[in-house]
Amino acid sequence: MTVSKREVIIIGGGPAGLAAAVKLKQLGIHDLLIIEREKELGGILRQCIHDGFGLTRFKEALSGPEYAQRFKEEVLKLGIDYITDTTVIEISADKQIIAASKEGLKTYQSKAIILTMGCRERTHGAISIPGARPAGVYTAGVAQAYMNLKNIAIGKKVVILGSGDIGLIMARRMTLEGAKVEAVFELQPYPSGLPRNIEQCLNDYSIPLFLSHTVTNIKGTSRLEGITVSQVDERFKPIPGTEKDYECDTLILSVGLIPENELSLLAGVELDERTKGPKVDENFQTSVKGIFAAGNVLHVHDLVDYVSLEAENLAQNVAIYLNNGELDHCSINIETDLNFGYTVPQHISAKKDFKVSMRVKKPYRNCRIDILQSGHIIKSIKMRKAIPAEMIQIPVKWHELKNFETLKVVVVND
Amino acid sequence: MIKEFTCIICPNGCDIEADIENGRVLFTEGEKCKRGITYIEQELINPQRNIATSIEVMGGHLPLASVRLTAPIPKDRIFDVMEEIKKIKIEAPVSIGQIIICDVLSLNSDVIATKEVNKAENFTVQ
Numbered sequence: 413m414t415v416s417k418r419e420v421i422i423i424g425g426g427p428a429g430l431a432a433a434v435k436l437k438q439l440g441i442h443d444l445l446i447i448e449r450e451k452e453l454g455g456i457l458r459q460c461i462h463d464g465f466g467l468t469r470f471k472e473a474l475s476g477p478e479y480a481q482r483f484k485e486e487v488l489k490l491g492i493d494y495i496t497d498t499t500v501i502e503i504s505a506d507k508q509i510i511a512a513s514k515e516g517l518k519t520y521q522s523k524a525i526i527l528t529m530g531c532r533e534r535t536h537g538a539i540s541i542p543g544a545r546p547a548g549v550y551t552a553g554v555a556q557a558y559m560n561l562k563n564i565a566i567g568k569k570v571v572i573l574g575s576g577d578i579g580l581i582m583a584r585r586m587t588l589e590g591a592k593v594e595a596v597f598e599l600q601p602y603p604s605g606l607p608r609n610i611e612q613c614l615n616d617y618s619i620p621l622f623l624s625h626t627v628t629n630i631k632g633t634s635r636l637e638g639i640t641v642s643q644v645d646e647r648f649k650p651i652p653g654t655e656k657d658y659e660c661d662t663l664i665l666s667v668g669l670i671p672e673n674e675l676s677l678l679a680g681v682e683l684d685e686r687t688k689g690p691k692v693d694e695n696f697q698t699s700v701k702g703i704f705a706a707g708n709v710l711h712v713h714d715l716v717d718y719v720s721l722e723a724e725n726l727a728q729n730v731a732i733y734l735n736n737g738e739l740d741h742c743s744i745n746i747e748t749d750l751n752f753g754y755t756v757p758q759h760i761s762a763k764k765d766f767k768v769s770m771r772v773k774k775p776y777r778n779c780r781i782d783i784l785q786s787g788h789i790i791k792s793i794k795m796r797k798a799i800p801a802e803m804i805q806i807p808v809k810w811h812e813l814k815n816f817e818t819l820k821v822v823v824v825n826d
Numbered sequence: 827m828i829k830e831f832t833c834i835i836c837p838n839g840c841d842i843e844a845d846i847e848n849g850r851v852l853f854t855e856g857e858k859c860k861r862g863i864t865y866i867e868q869e870l871i872n873p874q875r876n877i878a879t880s881i882e883v884m885g886g887h888l889p890l891a892s893v894r895l896t897a898p899i900p901k902d903r904i905f906d907v908m909e910e911i912k913k914i915k916i917e918a919p920v921s922i923g924q925i926i927i928c929d930v931l932s933l934n935s936d937v938i939a940t941k942e943v944n945k946a947e948n949f950t951v952q
Contacts (some may be wrong), residue, residue, distance in 0.1 A: 417903050461892035462878045475878055475940040481922055558919050563889040588879055588908055608839035611832040715837050
């Protein structure tokens with residue numbers, strides 16, 4: 413079998429992969445290849461036809477396809493190599509890649525691998541709803557692909573479980589197309605999508621949102637006929653006597669995204685149980701030398717603009733890695749209190765500036781986020797509100813660090 | 827009267843508390859920028875929204891081209907504009923930014939394509 417050699421191979425041609433490729437090329441790394449499993453570059457942005465992308469990066473409200481196009485045009489202009497319709501099926505710690513396409517298997521040897529595979533949706537099975545299994549139950553992203561890419565109608569009377577952003581966007585999308593969206597039910601006592609999406613996707617169309625509710629029964633034989641919802645207590649247990657029936661032909665699930673790391677595991681990349689993405693250092697290097705990760709494969713972002721930025725930051729470090737053969741050793745851990753879901757990166761070197769990304773587990777008003785080292789506050793920011801729907805990023809300068817001890821990120825009620 | 831708003835202009839999604847008397851904003855709190863106040867003032871007079879949908883494409887490598895408006899339209903005209911867009915079928919190729927409906931319903935907003943759709947026969951996978 414012939415082995416093609418490359419300096420860098422990028423797995424996944426979505427927003428993270430495209431931004432990383434463009435930046436690397438601009439930094440003088442020319443021997444690049446993007447491998448994309450779909451027929452076209454752009455990733456999930458291809459089906460996100462609503463506007464609001466690029467507000468921080470381009471200062472205008474673009475649709476997903478337009479945002480992707482800006483990067484695709486750069487890829488074409490810079491002559492960056494890419495192949496589509498090709499699925500990477502195996503990667504190894506010594507950075508060998510096997511990809512499958514209609515022409516058969518191809519093997520590559522790369523000096524660095526960039527993981528930008530994005531995430532997938534939590535499914536029906538993953539949240540174990542009782543009841544029948546008729547047609548008409550979709551995850552929000554699948555419903556979005558059917559409607560916006562394939563021109564397939566979803567249903568006429570819709571209930572949505574989960575208040576994730578894609579579910580909210582689909583509530584509006586289906587309403588515009590003439591469907592009746594009865595309600596959105598969220599298990600948690602707070603919404604998981606962004607406030608502006610609740611405003612412009614639900615409130616604008618008088619779609620009610622019920623917090624602390626879940627679906628407790630699914631009815632129907634071949635097609636979905638109805639569901640039962642119940643209120644839940646603080647331990648998420650359905651409260652007897654609160655059941656309410658809804659007639660519907662469609663149930664949309666928007667119950668969370670999980671970084672897609674089947675390939676990462678094959679290469680022995682260590683995952684963080686909290687993010688379900690790789691553990692990375694300030695350079696976005698995983699536990700395997702020369703394998704890097706950014707975007708939703710690393711941790712689920714709220715905005716694509718931040719995905720692009722993160723991937724560009726990664727690219728700068730990959731360029732240094734390729735030029736110097738290695739990066740600073742990162743042995744200082746970043747830990748959190750129990751109020752945070754996670755931080756990225758998980759390790760730093762204390763030799764350069766870095767940015768900590770995190771999400772709170774529940775909403776806070778007028779709080780403070782402190783970064784501590786050996787019990788001393790080295791950085792503190794005040795926040796009017798901190799909500800689980802929004803990623804928080806705090807830049808830290810290396811000279812702000814006191815020593816080489818573990819960093820701890822905590823949230824304090826002001 | 828104190829009213830609460832969630833600004834939809836940018837991803838900050840500021841929660842803004844506004845003191846409103848006879849349709850005029852007297853005092854606001856919570857906005858990170860001035861656009862929040864402009865948003866509230868607009869909400870009080872005539873809420874404006876942008877919409878996105880798709881149109882059918884004939885002879886293209888994709889069955890649909892996504893579209894959006896170049897400027898927001900009054901919220902209560904959204905479904906009227908949807909009706910207008912639904913009437914359209916277009917022949918491939920379609921390019922990004924191509925005007926699909928000029929000045930839709932005289933609302934000072936164009937419907938533009940946001941996705942490139944090539945002619946089916948010209949389409950090659952690179």
